[in-house]
Amino acid sequence: MTVYLDVNNSANVPADTKIQLMPFVIEHNDEANVDKYFNSSLENEDGILVGSFRGRPLQGNVQSVPEGYTGVVMKENHKPFNEDEERTFKAAHTFKEFTYWNLDKLPGLNDKVSKLPEWFEIAKHIHGSHSADEDRSPTKSDTSS
Amino acid sequence: MDISGYKKNNSKSHVVASVVPEITKTEPCWLGIDEAGRGPVLGPMVYGIAYCPISMKDKLKDMGLADSKTLSEEKRESLMNSIDEAKDYMGWIVNILAPNAISNGMLRRCKYNLNAISHDTAIGLVQKAIEKGVNVKEVYVDTVGPPEKYQAKLEGIFPDLKITVAKKADALYSIVSGASICAKVCRDHCVKEWEFKEGIEVDNFGSGYPGDPNTKNFMKEQLDPVFGFPQLVRFGWSTAYNVIDEKCVSVCWEDDEDEEEKAKRPRSVLTMFSEKTEPQLKRHKYFKDNCLKNVDSF
Numbered sequence: 001m002t003v004y005l006d007v008n009n010s011a012n013v014p015a016d017t018k019i020q021l022m023p024f025v026i027e028h029n030d031e032a033n034v035d036k037y038f039n040s041s042l043e044n045e046d047g048i049l050v051g052s053f054r055g056r057p058l059q060g061n062v063q064s065v066p067e068g069y070t071g072v073v074m075k076e077n078h079k080p081f082n083e084d085e086e087r088t089f090k091a092a093h094t095f096k097e098f099t100y101w102n103l104d105k106l107p108g109l110n111d112k113v114s115k116l117p118e119w120f121e122i123a124k125h126i127h128g129s130h131s132a133d134e135d136r137s138p139t140k141s142d143t144s145s
Numbered sequence: 146m147d148i149s150g151y152k153k154n155n156s157k158s159h160v161v162a163s164v165v166p167e168i169t170k171t172e173p174c175w176l177g178i179d180e181a182g183r184g185p186v187l188g189p190m191v192y193g194i195a196y197c198p199i200s201m202k203d204k205l206k207d208m209g210l211a212d213s214k215t216l217s218e219e220k221r222e223s224l225m226n227s228i229d230e231a232k233d234y235m236g237w238i239v240n241i242l243a244p245n246a247i248s249n250g251m252l253r254r255c256k257y258n259l260n261a262i263s264h265d266t267a268i269g270l271v272q273k274a275i276e277k278g279v280n281v282k283e284v285y286v287d288t289v290g291p292p293e294k295y296q297a298k299l300e301g302i303f304p305d306l307k308i309t310v311a312k313k314a315d316a317l318y319s320i321v322s323g324a325s326i327c328a329k330v331c332r333d334h335c336v337k338e339w340e341f342k343e344g345i346e347v348d349n350f351g352s353g354y355p356g357d358p359n360t361k362n363f364m365k366e367q368l369d370p371v372f373g374f375p376q377l378v379r380f381g382w383s384t385a386y387n388v389i390d391e392k393c394v395s396v397c398w399e400d401d402e403d404e405e406e407k408a409k410r411p412r413s414v415l416t417m418f419s420e421k422t423e424p425q426l427k428r429h430k431y432f433k434d435n436c437l438k439n440v441d442s443f
Contacts, residue, residue, distance in 0.1 A: 028371055028394040037372035040342045041156050041245070052156070054373045054389060054396065055248030055380020103398060104254045112436060 003087045010072050010091035019071065019098035021113065023058065048106060049099065060101035066117050071095040146225065146327070148241070148334050151189075155339065156245040156376055158189075161331070162238040163229070165277045169236055172198035173282040176274060177314070177321035178267050181213065181328035183259070183289070185353025186382040187360060188336040190242045192266045193328030195228070195320055196279055197235040204234070205319035212315040212322055213329040225330045228323060237327045238273055240266050241335060244379045251381030254400055259381075260290060268302055283307045285321045287314035343375040350377070355384040370394050 020034075042051045049060040065071045075092035100113050108114070151159035176196040183190055197205065208227050216224070228235055242262065250257035267286065275281055284306050288295050296310040311317060315325040336353070345367060351359030364385070367375060373389045380386060432438070 023399060025397040026371065026394060027396075032371040033369055036343050037369060037375070040344070041376060043154075043156070052245055052249060052376065054252075055245070055378075055385075056252045056398070057249040103400065110434070112434070115435070 004089065005074060006088060006090045007072055008091075010070065010094050013091050013093055016073065016093040016095050019073070019093075019095045020060075021098055021100050022053070023101050023103040024053070049101075051101070057104045058101045059104070059106050060099050061107045062097055063100045063107075063113065064097045065095065066120065069120070071098060146229075146239075146331055146334065148331065148338070151241045151243075151335060152338060152340060155189075155335075156243055156342065158243045158246045159241045160238065160273070161241070162273075162277075163236045164232060165236050165279060166197075166232060166234050168198055168234050169196060170278045170280055172200060172280060174280050175199050175202070175283040175285065175318075175320050176271065176279070176281050177285045177287075177318055177324040178270065179213075179287045179315050179321050179325035179328055180263065180267075181325070181332040182336075182353070183263070185360075186355055186364075186379055186384045187244065187350060187353030187377050188339065189244055189332060190247060190263075191239055191328040191332040191335070192242065192263070192270060193237060193239040193324040193326075193331065194267075194270045194274060195235065195237045195323035195327055196274060196281065197231075197320065197323075199283065201234050202319065204231070205323060208319075210319045210322040210326065212313075213325040214315070216326075218333065221326055221330050221333075224326050228326065235323065236274075236279065237323065238270055239327050239331045240270055241331060242266060243376075245376045248376075248378075248380040251379075264295065264298065268299070271303065271306075281306060284309070285314050285318045286310045287321050287325070288312060339377055341375055341377065345375055355382075364388060368392060 018034075018039075020038075038051060038053065042049055044050075047061070049062075051058045051060065071094060072091045073093040073095070074089035076087060076089050078088075080087050100107055100111070102111065146161060148159075148161060150161065174196045176194055178192070178194050180193070181191045182188060208224070208231065210224060213221055228237065247259070247262065250262055251259065271281065271284060284299065284303065286295070286299065286309070288310050289312075292310040292312060296308055299306075299308045299310065309318075314321045316322070341347070347363060347367070349359045350363035351357035351361075353360055355361070364374065364378070368388065370393050373380065373393055374385060378385050380389075
């Protein structure tokens with residue numbers, strides 16, 4: 001099975017300002033009454049957002065997508081009929097910031113999402129394409145070690 | 146009783162208090178504690194204290210204070226008025242524990258159970274009365290659990306006070322009846338005047354007791370497949386989470402026990418006699434938290 005991620009149209013899709021990254025996995029891929037049940041009772045307590053989901057306490061903050069990156073929400077228009085079928089996801093929304101939520105814990109440096117920029121850097125080196133010259137040229141850290 | 150402060154934000158607990166009568170700052174006082182709305186799956190649980198000089202015990206009897214559960218709603222309202230009219234010598238404080246705060250406490254990573262919430266709230270109210278300058282000497286507490294342990298706990302925290310914890314204290318001591326009326330009247334108002342942050346309009350959601358047909362109906366009709374219930378509902382109650390487990394889309398939290406671990410938990414004493422299996426080494430949580438995995442190629 002091949003999966004295609006089509007972000008070519010991302011410049012033309014609407015920007016979404018209300019993206020929320022929740023600390024759970026939900027078996028639901030459809031619309032939800034977020035404003036009615038969740039946003040209606042959010043509070044800002046000294047810069048920390050406080051909310052509840054199914055009675056569980058959540059704490060969060062607004063975070064920006066790292067410089068040079070754009071957040072994209074992908075959507076699949078046709079559900080595959082079988083496992084072998086090709087799948088195509090298209091950009092549905094873009095975002096520059098999102099609300100990050102933790103379960104009963106203040107957002108901090110130990111959260112996976114805070115470590116994401118580190119991974120961008122590492123990923124560039126393991127998966128990125130480099131020319132042979134570039135690879136050999138000494139970098140700052142090489143010379144100092 | 147003015148609960149407008151709570152109504153401004155009914156997701157959070159809120160304390161309402163009468164003016165402290167001058168005489169209670171000098172005369173030795175007795176103080177009663179009781180709660181209302183412990184059992185229902187809907188609405189706040191309200192803790193109440195009432196206090197007055199010990200020398201004025203008889204005045205409370207004349208007022209006709211009795212256990213709030215044996216009184217009609219009208220009778221409770223009229224007794225609440227009498228208590229407010231006795232403001233020269235009788236004071237009260239109530240703590241409205243928001244259903245959302247109860248849910249949040251019970252469903253934290255480390256569970257804060259209802260008994261602990263109740264004890265801490267009662268202790269907090271006695272402390273508050275003392276901070277306000279009430280000359281508290283004797284404390285009478287109604288309890289649903291075993292009185293001895295609770296009494297020892299309170300005596301440890303307030304060594305200078307004479308503490309009496311008893312079942313049905315609201316029927317035995319008029320000052321506890323007073324506290325019980327304050328708590329019950331407050332809870333009734335909170336429930337009756339509930340404004341849903343979710344914008345829901347409901348005519349009647351009943352008493353909140355799981356057997357009440359109106360409550361049953363409300364919980365059936367207001368169920369959202371993603372969010373479950375509005376914040377009026379205490380999500381920590383089995384009546385609430387059983388419905389969610391059964392009818393809502395499933396949600397997996399990071400602190401959920403793995404299926405694997407659940408299966409490994411011994412089920413009966415018989416497992417003690419079964420053949421021993423080599424203990425499996427479990428990876429430290431650190432690896433999972435940092436998304437670290439072993440790979441043999443990139």
